[in-house]
Amino acid sequence: MNAMLETRALCKSFGGLAVTQNLNLSLAAGARHALIGPNGAGKTTLINQLTGVLRPSGGSVWLDGVDITRMTQNERVARGLSRTFQINTLFPQLTPLEAVTNVICERERTHLTLLQRRFFRLSRRRAEIDEAYALLEQLSLARDCLVQTHALAYGKQRLLEIALALAARPRVLLLDEPAAGVPEGESDELFEVLGALSKDISILLIDHDMSLVFRFADRITVLVSGAELMTGTPTEIAADARVREVYLGKRN
Ligand SMILES: Nc1ncnc2c1ncn2[C@@H]1O[C@H](COP(=O)(O)OP(=O)(O)O)[C@@H](O)[C@H]1O
Numbered sequence: 001m002n003a004m005l006e007t008r009a010l011c012k013s014f015g016g017l018a019v020t021q022n023l024n025l026s027l028a029a030g031a032r033h034a035l036i037g038p039n040g041a042g043k044t045t046l047i048n049q050l051t052g053v054l055r056p057s058g059g060s061v062w063l064d065g066v067d068i069t070r071m072t073q074n075e076r077v078a079r080g081l082s083r084t085f086q087i088n089t090l091f092p093q094l095t096p097l098e099a100v101t102n103v104i105c106e107r108e109r110t111h112l113t114l115l116q117r118r119f120f121r122l123s124r125r126r127a128e129i130d131e132a133y134a135l136l137e138q139l140s141l142a143r144d145c146l147v148q149t150h151a152l153a154y155g156k157q158r159l160l161e162i163a164l165a166l167a168a169r170p171r172v173l174l175l176d177e178p179a180a181g182v183p184e185g186e187s188d189e190l191f192e193v194l195g196a197l198s199k200d201i202s203i204l205l206i207d208h209d210m211s212l213v214f215r216f217a218d219r220i221t222v223l224v225s226g227a228e229l230m231t232g233t234p235t236e237i238a239a240d241a242r243v244r245e246v247y248l249g250k251r252n
């Protein structure tokens, strides 16, 4: 069976600095896979190569059996690969309902011919707004759907980023520190929402909060200096002496 998302011998260097070293990562369909590792381990750089922001120095990236290494970011999104960003990238003046509706309209537009697109632009359609509202409801944002984004609590803004990624109807969702900067009380809600997402979506999660990662993930990869230290179940990872030494040991 094909992996849903795969890297094969992926390498990336910045000058003399090797930031991704011969990485073979594999996500099964429906995976809840976490990527952990110290600051500077190369986690975000990996996500940037998966999404097409960065060109790898070597190796390849595969989505459901298709080599996407040379595809643009938009082509990857259209094929079902979505991400959230570590840094807040929202439009502050838009409401969640407007922002999510825009993404849904964009998603629909990419399947239209040029002539159809001209008419589509004229009519923001009811169906897209309904879908956006349903998605916001699923992410506990329904009550805030008409509030301008800048006025939302930070935890809600992070939920909105996930809603925007989901609006593209991904098969694979990449979450780069979705709870970064979120106060503790609000991060529980965020992980509740993530835990309830459909298994039709495979998820790769980067996070620093080990208790959250161990609750969420069914597989964990530990990255150190751009190389895979080990991949295993949460139990295997927690029991591994090398992992404790390089990562968990420092935190506990
Ligand atoms: N565009 C870049 N140019 C040069 N070095 C970079 C660039 N992006 C990241 N790096 C370096 O690559 C390493 C990994 O960074 P990053 O992927 O952000 O780590 P992580 O997300 O695991 O904290 C760091 O040493 C960082 O300084």
Ligand SMILES: [Mg+2]
Pocket: 043, 044, 045, 086
């Ligand atoms: Mg990072």
